[in-house]
Amino acid sequence: MDKIIDENRQGEVLMMDSDIAEASSKKVYIESYGCQMNFSDSEIVASILSGVGYETTRNIEEANAIFLNTCSIRDKAEKTVRQRISTLRKHKSRNGELVIGVLGCMAERMKHQLLEEEKLVDIVVGPDAYRDLPNLLSEAEDGRKAVNVLLSKEETYGDITPVRLDSNGVSAFISIMRGCDNMCTFCVVPFTRGRERSRNPESILDEARMLLNKGYKEVTLLGQNVDSYLWHGGGLKKEFSKLSEEEKKQSVNFAQLLGMVAEVSPKLRVRFSTSHPKDMTDDVLKVMASYDNICKYIHLPFQSGNSEVLERMNRGYSREWYLDRIRAINQIIPECGISADVIAGFCGETDAQHNDTLSLMEEVRFSFAYMFKYSERPKTLAQRRFEDDIPESVKQKRLAEIIELQMKHSKFRSEQFLHKTCEVLVEGNSKKDDSFLSGRNSQNTTVVFPKEHYKPGEYVQVFIEKCTATTLIGKAVKQD
Ligand code: SAH
Ligand code: SF4
Ligand code: F3S
Numbered sequence: 001m002d003k004i005i006d007e008n009r010q011g012e013v014l015m016m017d018s019d020i021a022e023a024s025s026k027k028v029y030i031e032s033y034g035c036q037m038n039f040s041d042s043e044i045v046a047s048i049l050s051g052v053g054y055e056t057t058r059n060i061e062e063a064n065a066i067f068l069n070t071c072s073i074r075d076k077a078e079k080t081v082r083q084r085i086s087t088l089r090k091h092k093s094r095n096g097e098l099v100i101g102v103l104g105c106m107a108e109r110m111k112h113q114l115l116e117e118e119k120l121v122d123i124v125v126g127p128d129a130y131r132d133l134p135n136l137l138s139e140a141e142d143g144r145k146a147v148n149v150l151l152s153k154e155e156t157y158g159d160i161t162p163v164r165l166d167s168n169g170v171s172a173f174i175s176i177m178r179g180c181d182n183m184c185t186f187c188v189v190p191f192t193r194g195r196e197r198s199r200n201p202e203s204i205l206d207e208a209r210m211l212l213n214k215g216y217k218e219v220t221l222l223g224q225n226v227d228s229y230l231w232h233g234g235g236l237k238k239e240f241s242k243l244s245e246e247e248k249k250q251s252v253n254f255a256q257l258l259g260m261v262a263e264v265s266p267k268l269r270v271r272f273s274t275s276h277p278k279d280m281t282d283d284v285l286k287v288m289a290s291y292d293n294i295c296k297y298i299h300l301p302f303q304s305g306n307s308e309v310l311e312r313m314n315r316g317y318s319r320e321w322y323l324d325r326i327r328a329i330n331q332i333i334p335e336c337g338i339s340a341d342v343i344a345g346f347c348g349e350t351d352a353q354h355n356d357t358l359s360l361m362e363e364v365r366f367s368f369a370y371m372f373k374y375s376e377r378p379k380t381l382a383q384r385r386f387e388d389d390i391p392e393s394v395k396q397k398r399l400a401e402i403i404e405l406q407m408k409h410s411k412f413r414s415e416q417f418l419h420k421t422c423e424v425l426v427e428g429n430s431k432k433d434d435s436f437l438s439g440r441n442s443q444n445t446t447v448v449f450p451k452e453h454y455k456p457g458e459y460v461q462v463f464i465e466k467c468t469a470t471t472l473i474g475k476a477v478k479q480d
Contacts (some may be wrong), residue, residue, distance in 0.1 A: 018150030028054040029063035030165065033081060034071025036273065037222050038104050040173040042069045045103060045130050050163055052134040058166075060091065065137065067123075070106035071234075073186045074375035076442050078106055078313040085118050087300040092120055092280065099140045101125060105192035109378075111149045113408075121145075127178070127193050128152040151179075151194030152199040153236050158203035161210065168427050170457045171218035174207050175199065176257065180224040181237055182276070184303075185314045185381035186374060189224060195235040195298050198229050201252045201260060208264045217425055217457050221261065225284060227279035231255040238269050255283035262291040269425060271295045271444070277302065278316035299446040300325065301341035301370075305360030306353035309346055319360060326364050337413070337443030339368040344402055345395030346374045347386035354398045361405050367413040367443060368470070369406045373399050410469040414445060417464045417472050422447060423463045426454055447472045 020098040029047050032042045045067065046056045052431045057063055066088060071077040084102070092098050101123035108126035115121055121142055122140040125133060126149035136146035156178055164172060181196040206241040208219050223229060230360050232238060232247040245249060254258070261270050268290070275284075275298050299324075304310050317325075329336050342357060361369075372394040390398075421440035430436035430448040438448045439460070449462045454476060464474040 001247045012394060022027065024129050026054050026064045027057040027062050027065060028065045028238075029057050029060045030067045030069060031084070032069040032104075032165075033067075033077060034073060035107065036173055036220070036274065037175060037178075037224070038069050038161065039165075040175050040222055041104065041127060041130070042067075043165050043173075044157045044160050044175075045069070045133065045164035046165055047160050048133050049137075052137070054137075056163065056165060063091075063098070066091065067101045067103050069104040070102055072105040072109045072377065073376075074372065077248075081106055082118070083475075085120055088120060096145065097141070099123060099137060101136075101140070103127075103130070105188065105312055107223050108122055108149050108151070108192040109188060112147060112288065114357060115145050115147065123147070124149065126151065129153045129328075131155075131156070151374045153197065154234065155193055156197055156199035156203075158199045159205070167279055168456060169215060170427050171220065171222050171427065173222050174204055174211075174213050175223070176221045176226065176272075177223035177229050181228075182225060182316070183314055183381060185312065185385065186343065186377070188377040188380055191379060193224070196225070196228065197235060198237065200234070201231050204257065205260060205264060208261050208268065212265050213436050215457060217267065217459075218271065219261065220272065221258070222318060223272075224274060225276040225279060225418050226274065227254050227276050227281065227284060229257055231257070234258055253310040255287045258284065258294060259287045259291070262287070262294050264291050269293050269295055269442075273299045277322045280325055282332065285328060288332050288336075289333050295442045295444065297337040297339070299339045300329075300342075302360060303343050303347070304346060304353070304357055305342060306349075306356035309349055309353050312348065313346060313381075314381065320355065322348055323360070323363060328470050335443070337445065338364065339370075339444070340364075340366050341370045341372070342402060343372050343374050345390035347382055347388055348389070349398075350376075350479055354401075357398075358405055359400070360402060361409065365409040365412055366406065367445065368410055369402075370472040371399060373404060407469050411467075412470055414467040414472060417441070417445065418467060419464065422462050422474075422475055424449070424460050424471070426456050426460055428456050428460050441472070445472055446470060447474060449474045449476055452476060 030042045049239045081403045082222045099122045100120050102121050103125050114124050123136050124147045128151045129148035132148045139146040177198045179194045179196040184192055209346045231252040232243050302322050376383050424439040424441055425437040426437045430438040436448045437451050441447050447462050454460050461477045462474040464471040464472045464475050
């Protein structure tokens with residue numbers, strides 16, 4: 001019965017009526033794919049379903065409903081989900097009443113097609129329609145196929161308190177906005193997640209305070225482009241200059257929001273993702289520099305080091321602009337860790353343009369990077385306008401060069417921490433050896449050190465003795 005507490009209503013405890021009580025024995029298994037926003041959405045889904053008596057389970061065998069929260073970003077992501085759906089057949093054959101649902105970006109992109117092609121699927125729900133899940137579930141339980149893929153101009157789920165899934169009890173995500181208005185030509189996200197809208201800052205602060213009260217020590221503010229966060233009373237994003245005087249007065253931009261969340265407590269670390277080079281202001285960097293508890297780490301995807309390719313990608317910045325933003329970071333926050341996303345083999349990319357990507361990487365020397373081969377996505381602007389003309393073998397070769405260079409830079413960045421002391425927020429046991437603890441420093445690099453008496457959730461000063469490209473290894477130093 002402990003799940004039937006609706007925390008959305010200012011702590012008021014709602015007891016269930018007998019109907020819901022009967023359903024309370026039901027269990028839902030949720031599996032998430034794709035970006036952090038999807039993992040965060042699954043926690044909203046778990047909360048909505050707990051309102052109608054569904055408890056989450058990590059044991060798929062005992063589930064009455066299985067939901068896959070899916071990603072469409074690259075073809076491979078969709079293939080993985082399709083394979084997963086077919087492996088769910090054995091569960092369905094054991095339990096005819098089992099409901100299988102597809103949530104998230106693939107649900108939005110494929111809509112009814114998914115029900116037709118994947119006969120096992122009973123429910124298809126897009127990212128803005130999760131409030132309708134209880135209705136859709138009861139339709140599916142009555143044996144009807146159920147779909148809701150309506151996108152919204154308003155929905156932010158701001159009033160819903162996520163049920164934390166697979167949580168380490170130390171760090172949590174907070175969604176601050178939804179959708180994306182950018183229309184990068186390669187990207188499916190504007191089609192799957194709809195228009196950009198920002199969440200009420202008060203509800204963001206409430207969520208941060210609630211997490212702090214539950215013992216969490218770190219929050220990550222999430223959005224596809226956090227720098228364009230702008231609260232002006234609700235609804236679709238508007239330019240600041242187009243706001244009425246009244247809206248301007250109550251407006252909150254990302255730099256302001258970041259400061260407000262940092263003020264919740266000096267003991268609550270604040271991170272955010274993803275920043276966009278065209279929108280990242282010096283104001284954001286100055287707020288970062290002025291609060292110790294805002295982590296000194298920026299994920300700033302560049303996608304390509306060549307301005308012509310960036311233009312074809314419709315990214316809204318040039319190589320020079322990107323490098324200027326890097327200079328601003330280094331100047332305002334000298335100790336900042338910087339990571340990036342990059343795409344190899346976008347339409348029409350020449351060898352010389354690929355070399356520009358490598359040379360940009362040499363100039364910046366990122367701490368980490370997420371590196372991808374271009375994957376053409378149906379209905380995107382790139383698919384309609386350009387030919388996906390780089391042979392797979394060339395894409396592969398370019399990606400391998402990018403990865404090799406990045407390994408060198410990650411190692412270089414890790415080595416900068418050698419023989420220095422870092423503050424680490426402990427998240428849990430090290431995966432490789434449970435006599436070691438693992439956490440991250442402010443720059444988001446993983447640090448492992450012998451456990452001694454330290455515990456998850458503690459801030460520990462660790463002296464770094466050794467490192468690999470991705471991990472720092474050290475020893476806790478005594479604190480006064
Ligand atoms: N909103 C974020 C990115 C979200 S998608 C931003 O603009 O930076 C995460 C990453 O996936 C992108 O940064 C990009 O590098 C990669 N990606 C997106 N679409 C892709 C595609 N069609 N093929 C290959 N990689 C892609
Ligand atoms: Fe996609 Fe571009 Fe939006 Fe990022 S900013 S989600 S890459 S359209
Ligand atoms: Fe994938 Fe959708 Fe995120 S396409 S990367 S899950 S926004």
